[in-house]
Amino acid sequence: MTKMVAEELARCEVCARAKYVRTPQETPQMVTPTPEKPLDVVEADLVFLDGAIRLTLIDRLTRFVYNYPLQVKTGKRVREGLLLFLATVGTPRTLVLDRGREFDNFLVRSLLEEFRVKVHWTTPGHSRSHGMIERLHGTLQEHLHILRIGRGMTDEEAWARALLAYNSSLHSATGYTPLELMRAWQREDSPVSIEYVCGELVDQDDRKKRDRVDRLNNKATDRWNRVQAGDYVFIKNWYRRRKTDPRFVGPYIVDTKLSRFRLKVKCVETGHVRVIPANQSRPPRARLP
Structure with a gap:
């Protein structure tokens, strides 16, 4: 049944036009530490949709999502949203933020220092360090389009229902809903053993990271060995936002092979x-003149 549904969705023209494509830039891969319990590491970012600005936070272990509407993109409003998160959900050990002025300012820094929250600042151009919340935004936007266009809901109701649907749905990475894991952590009488689940998730996540690093490194090495200066290649479409947009654009001609599996x-x-990166290129499907 799952295969039939996937094949039907792949043929759906409306789905292809509406579905958001999450294709972050490939960067050098390293195995990063895995959070061992809820609120160990939380990612925060702003999402913009149809003129509205909202602060989104996601717990890296449980995938629990929190969202707060902002009137304007300022440090004061971001501070209010973060304070409400601390008051209602809890204090994270580490908060992952980008270097935007709405986060990197005195108001936000002083609040996090007061509650002894460590801050990990992401590096510009390395979208994978913020990859979980970027993928989340794509998923939420798809839910919002369906609720607002298909059911004619207001923005606030659509956001509330989209968050409820996400937090109440089984996550493929954990096998539980985000709400189940958060409640298991907060309640001693929960039927879910949070210690067992966290241990399993940590082991599983470590294995996935190592497998992914090996797979990407092997792919980069293979592409690097095959391509030569003067060859024609097509490269990933960095501006692809819909399924109907081409995945690769070109042609390009390889000028120089650089170090660290890069191509000029x-x-x-x-x-x-x-x-x-060499693994963002592919040879042409037909001979070029």
Whole structure:
């Protein structure tokens, strides 16, 4: 049944036009520490949709999501949203933030220092360090489009229902709903053993990370060995936002093979030069003149 549903969705033109594509840039892969309990590591970011600004937070272990509407994109409003999260959900050990001025300011820093929350600042251009919350935003936007367009709901009701649906749905990475894991952590009489689940999730996450690092490194090495200077290649479409957009664009010609599995390529049509990871390229499907 699952396979039939997936095949039907793949043929749906409306789904392809509406579905958000999550294709972050490939970066050098390293195994990062895995949170061992809820609120060990929480990611926070702003999401913009149809002129509305909201602060979103997600717990890396349980995948529990919290969302707070902002009137304007300022440090004061972000501080209010973070304070409400601390008051209602709890104090995280580490908060992952980007270097935007709405986060990197005196008001937010002083609040986090007061509650002894460590801050991990992400590196610009390394979207994988914020990958979980970026994927979350894509999922929430799909839910919002369905609720607002299909059911004619207001923005506030659509956001509330989208968050409820996400927190109440089984997550493929954990096998539980985010609400189940958060309640298991907060209540001693929960039927879910949070110690057992956390241990299993940590082991499982570590295995997945190592497998992914090995797979991407092998892919980069394979592409690097096959391509030569003067070859034609197509590169990943960095601006792809819909399923109907092409995955690769080009052609480009390989100018130089650089260190760390990178390629210096030049667009045949415009002459624009860029440097890309080798695993973001593919050979043309047909011979080019």
